[in-house]
Amino acid sequence: MRILVTGGAGFIGSHIVDRYIAEGHEVVVVDNLSSGKAEQVNPQAKLYVMDICDPALAQVLETEKIECVNHQAAQANVRRSVADPVADGEINIIGSLNLLHHAIRCGVKHCIFASTGGAIYGEQETFPAEETHPLNPVSPYGVAKLAVEKYLFCFQQIHGISYTALRYANVYGPRQDPHGEAGVVAIFTERLLRNEPPVINGDGEQTRDYVYIDDVVEANVLALRHTLSGAFNVGTGIETSVNTLYRRLKALIPTPVEAVHGPPKEGEQRRSLLSSRRLQAQTGWAPRISLEEGLAKTVAYFRQQHA
Numbered sequence: 001m002r003i004l005v006t007g008g009a010g011f012i013g014s015h016i017v018d019r020y021i022a023e024g025h026e027v028v029v030v031d032n033l034s035s036g037k038a039e040q041v042n043p044q045a046k047l048y049v050m051d052i053c054d055p056a057l058a059q060v061l062e063t064e065k066i067e068c069v070n071h072q073a074a075q076a077n078v079r080r081s082v083a084d085p086v087a088d089g090e091i092n093i094i095g096s097l098n099l100l101h102h103a104i105r106c107g108v109k110h111c112i113f114a115s116t117g118g119a120i121y122g123e124q125e126t127f128p129a130e131e132t133h134p135l136n137p138v139s140p141y142g143v144a145k146l147a148v149e150k151y152l153f154c155f156q157q158i159h160g161i162s163y164t165a166l167r168y169a170n171v172y173g174p175r176q177d178p179h180g181e182a183g184v185v186a187i188f189t190e191r192l193l194r195n196e197p198p199v200i201n202g203d204g205e206q207t208r209d210y211v212y213i214d215d216v217v218e219a220n221v222l223a224l225r226h227t228l229s230g231a232f233n234v235g236t237g238i239e240t241s242v243n244t245l246y247r248r249l250k251a252l253i254p255t256p257v258e259a260v261h262g263p264p265k266e267g268e269q270r271r272s273l274l275s276s277r278r279l280q281a282q283t284g285w286a287p288r289i290s291l292e293e294g295l296a297k298t299v300a301y302f303r304q305q306h307a
Ligand SMILES: NC(=O)c1ccc[n+]([C@@H]2O[C@H](COP(=O)([O-])OP(=O)(O)OC[C@H]3O[C@@H](n4cnc5c(N)ncnc54)[C@H](O)[C@@H]3O)[C@@H](O)[C@H]2O)c1
Pocket: 006, 007, 008, 009, 010, 011, 012, 013, 030, 031, 032, 033, 034, 035, 036, 037, 050, 051, 052, 053, 071, 072, 073, 074, 075, 076, 091, 095, 114, 115, 116, 117, 118, 167, 168, 169, 170, 171, 172, 177
């Protein structure tokens, strides 16, 4: 199949591109390289350095005869969305709308969308959250993801384009940016390898559901293979505190430095935990990589980057 992967130079997108190519698909990447890296794009994919807000996206879809869109490109920083909701909305809502509008006009049949399980439910009322949990995002980033899910539903009704919204938990693994504000596993690993103390925000007892990149890529493969319809959580159903995560990384990286605690981040959710029963029931997907194994693989990757 001919697939357009937006954000294919980024952390998650570049792994999806590698796997789709390995599965025999023809892949085109659109990425403006704002946080992604051209060298991460599989050489067998065709890269267009282009913004998803650019109307010229229509030509790419048409020239490349795209049949399916996998939309990973985003302003993916929750805190930045709070600081500048307009800029976030321009990329995450208007950019997505530009992409979907042209994709529909060019006859694209299916869209896979990188949504968020960590931010779309807001402060959770039940644990773990199923897809039916109330959607009360408390960040502009979460609101934008919800808006795109609603557009996808609406366009399915009007135009018949099918869609899968994959609501990722906290994804970690090789290629995650260790210098950003999000991606605690990459940030802590990088600092420990440099013998610099990681900073734990607040008391460190806030929890997240950490899912390894390979399991997320597998969900993207299954979404394509089964043409899944609707929203699906992609998480492990296991809750881990930042303190526990830090201790596990410290056990893998021998260093005398100790973490320091900083002030809590305003508006940060206390707990996040997802149930992926729906995805499991429809595709047989299950998280295969334990946190222990995933952290070991991630540390090995960052060690190699340092060498
Ligand atoms: N990492 C996580 O834990 C997580 C969790 C939930 C959802 N997501 C979503 O998954 C997707 C991928 O996230 P990631 O962690 O790989 O982030 P990333 O920043 O590594 O990747 C995003 C990619 O999109 C590109 N991009 C950004 N704005 C663009 C624009 N206007 N036009 C074209 N390209 C643009 C960037 O250059 C980058 O390559 C995002 O949609 C994100 O919101 C990520």
